Amino acid sequence: MYKSPFSEAALWIKGEMLDIQGMIDAIKGREAVMKKQIACENKRRDDQEELEKLSLGKTTLKSFFKSKSGKEQDILNLQARIEAANVDIEDYRRLINFVTIYHGQLAIEKFKKQKMAQYKKMLQNMATRSINNSYLAATLNSGVLQVFEQLK
Secondary structure: OOOOHHHHHHHHHHHHHHHHHHHHHHHHHHHHHHHHHHHHHHHHHHHHHHHHHHHOOOOOOOOOOOOHHHHHHHHHHHHHHHHHHHHHHHHHHHHHHHHHHHHHHHHHHHHHHHHHHHHHHHHHHHHHHHHHHHHHHHHHHHHHHHHHHHHO
16 A cells, blocks of 8 residues: 655656656747748848849859840749748748747746646645555554554
């Protein structure tokens, strides 16, 4: 009937570690979105530079062997890619702002409150188990003493 509070605490701690890892992964997810935004901005900047060179009539490595119609098509393609990149970058900014606000105002606070409640509950359970185990030990010792007194 004796139950070790430490074995239950060990299992609980493993669960807590998984919860913490989940929160870390959520924050890393925000960082991944930020990296995608930066990559999109870099790609847009490169496309913008290429578009400026083509618009000015300069020859680049990408356009060296292309005809005039091919260069005009490249200009149209670059303009379309730049516009699409602008939309993507704005979407990334909105997503990052949303995730930042969600993490900062809701998720982290809720996580901390839940963890505090769980810590208190676990400490209470450990104390209850220890008291119950002490009662079982006292009952066992009392029973042993009764057996010895009956043998006398």
